[in-house]
Amino acid sequence: xxxxxxxxxxxxxxxxxxxxxxxxxxxxxxxxxxxxxxxxxxxxxxxxxxxxxxxxxxxxxxxxxxxxxxxxxxxxxxxxxxxxxxxxxxxxxxxxxxxxxxxxxxxxxxxxxxxxxxxxxxxxxxxxxxxxxxxxxxxxxxxxxxxxxxxxxxxxxxxxxxxxxxxxxxxxxxxxxxxxxxxxxxxxxxxxxxxxxxxxxxxxxxxxxxxxxxxxxxxxxxxxxxxxxxxxxxxxxxxxxxxxxxxxxxxxxxxxxxxxxxxxxxxxxxxxxxxxxxxxxxxxxxxxxxxxxxxxxxxxx
Numbered sequence: 001x002x003x004x005x006x007x008x009x010x011x012x013x014x015x016x017x018x019x020x021x022x023x024x025x026x027x028x029x030x031x032x033x034x035x036x037x038x039x040x041x042x043x044x045x046x047x048x049x050x051x052x053x054x055x056x057x058x059x060x061x062x063x064x065x066x067x068x069x070x071x072x073x074x075x076x077x078x079x080x081x082x083x084x085x086x087x088x089x090x091x092x093x094x095x096x097x098x099x100x101x102x103x104x105x106x107x108x109x110x111x112x113x114x115x116x117x118x119x120x121x122x123x124x125x126x127x128x129x130x131x132x133x134x135x136x137x138x139x140x141x142x143x144x145x146x147x148x149x150x151x152x153x154x155x156x157x158x159x160x161x162x163x164x165x166x167x168x169x170x171x172x173x174x175x176x177x178x179x180x181x182x183x184x185x186x187x188x189x190x191x192x193x194x195x196x197x198x199x200x201x202x203x204x205x206x207x208x209x210x211x212x213x214x215x216x217x218x219x220x221x222x223x224x225x226x227x228x229x230x231x232x233x234x235x236x237x238x239x240x241x242x243x244x245x246x247x248x249x250x251x252x253x254x255x256x257x258x259x260x261x262x263x264x265x266x267x268x269x270x271x272x273x274x275x276x277x278x279x280x281x282x283x284x285x286x287x288x289x290x291x292x293x294x295x296x297x298x299x300x301x
Contacts, residue, residue, distance in 0.1 A: 001026040001148060001179040002047070007056035009042055009203075016042045018203040020056070024181050024196075026147070029174045031194035031211075032183040035292050039203035040183045041079070044152050047181075048077050060148060072101035076141030077150040081133045081157070083140070086126025090117055090136050093125055094143065103143045111139040116165070130157025138166075149173060151182045155189065167193045187285040191215075201292040215284055222255040222263050225276040235272050242266070252276065 002024035009017040017039040024030045034040055045051040047058045049065045068074050084093040094108045112121050115135040134157055155163050171193050174180050184190050199207040226235055239246045245256040260279045267274050
């Protein structure tokens, strides 16, 4: 549905986006992640014609955003949750947006209900919390019944119930054939509903693949602890004799390259009674932090 091809943008000597190429498939939720300063917001602005690229292009089924006859019916975007006049009510804001987008006014009540703002429809946006503004901005993006949603940090300001609602809504939108492209710093949250990830750092593409492919590379670690501390040495010897990498951690061993079943079987063969045997794997967040570490513009000591 969306093709980003050799996109480049610089501001003076600073390269914000550097030869970025990736696709966003229809019927899937694609997360857009990277450290601060990685070029995510600049990329999303170029995707909807708010920033002109120095090179490259973005197309929706082969058509550039600026060439779409009715953009709001193809792409709904939320790049800033403060995109409404504070003196207007939610209903007035959506009516003005609908008029500009050549969308039927009948859609206003529909989208207010979709995002849960029916009871606040006639309240001024200036009195809204950030979470309510996020909902109103999303309502504006939905007015044209678009096939694509581009959302920059849409969960900012939402409470846990709101985040769960957003996750369910975006998943449902994608399952109905829509394309969702969403940036977020909440990697754990993205991991719960994103199908694919586009990872950037210092304006360059670091990865573009399914979430399952990234998590599949996370090596499992077996945590094992014998009942008797004196058996720690013999257990280490038996494990390393099979070619496994073993690390000592207090009274436990961290075994790489195996699984619980194999370690348990080895311990039984050598009459080593175990107090603990568990299996862990690195989180998606850990993997992405490793992937982007060398390109992070702002990092703690």
